[in-house]
Amino acid sequence: MKSQPEIIVAYTHNVSDGGIRVHHLPKPGETIRAIGTNGGIDCGKGTNTAVAASRTGASVALVASVPGGDWFDRGKAILQLEQINDRFVVCQPGTRKALGCMLIDDEGNNMIVLSGGDSQFIPKEQIDDALSLFQNAKYCVTGYELAENSVRIVLEEAKKFGIKIILNPSPVPSKRPDFWNGIDILILNEVEAAHMLRLASADLSEDWKENALALQRNYGCRQVVITLGENGFFSLDENGIPTRINGYAVDPTDTTGAGDGFLGAMAARIVAGDTLGEACQWANLFASYSVQRSGTISSYPSREEILQLQNNT
Secondary structure (H helix, E strand, O other): OOOOOOEEEEOOOOEEOOOEEOOOOOOOOOOOOOOEEOOOOEEOHHHHHHHHHHHOOOOEEEEEEEOOOHHHHHHHHHHHHOOOEEEEEEEOOOOOOOOEEEEEOOOOOEEEEEOOOOOEOOOHHHHHHHHHHOOOOOEEEEEOOEOHHHHHHHHHHHHHOOOEEEEEOOOOOOOOOOOOOOOOEEEEEHHHHHHHHHHOOOOOOOOHHHHHHHHHHHHOOOEEEEEOHHHOEEEEOOOOOEEEEOOOOOOOOOOOOHHHHHHHHHHHHHHOOOOHHHHHHHHHHHHHHHOOOOOOOOOOOOHHHHHHHHHOO
């Protein structure tokens, strides 16, 4: 494990039980029966992103403020196995594990509901200490599974050290953020993109380039990536170069964590020297691999499998 990470993931961290399997996701007013629980290992967005980036070849540090308990010990073992620096994964009094419910249907589609009041937060002092020590990192990744005030502090402190920022607004904020200016990469899925455009009083276009340009204009983000599920992705870099690649034809088992895997793999490929479009193409392959297995980090390709994928591309 390298002492100086290339990527800091300042985000959420937890390990949870698998989701509930159902034949189909419920419609409004519909009551359905579960058919079992999902296999594999499911983790928080920060944990997922850090693992995906580490397996793809980047040196990674996770910064998180979490409760203790059996799951914390299990999470620590996972981080050590994945060669992720956990110096700033800290147990804080009063911090609670984020609760939620996840449904997964026969097609691998998922529906996730997170609790509103239990968002993990990271104290400013902890963020300052981590970014100060790891100030030579190239990117800092964060997102809205973390409490918004902590996201604001992460962005402000990363800017002070000249660390580039990747932001994933999932779950989406209820009000238009006023502090996104200067984000290097905004990454979100098509549903989240439509929501953020509505908050900016902008219309969703059928042209993904127009949508990405609108997000750039309204939020001051240098680059935009919109993931499109089975339809691949669209990216627009700071030079205005678009990349639109379709998804891979696979038989999905569980799409949970595919977006987090895409995010981590993309970040790792960028620090390895890929352009934004190239990094997203690799992340697209990573995500297509993951949806064919259950769980989040249990579905991500291993380092050995990644090397094989790289040799075949």
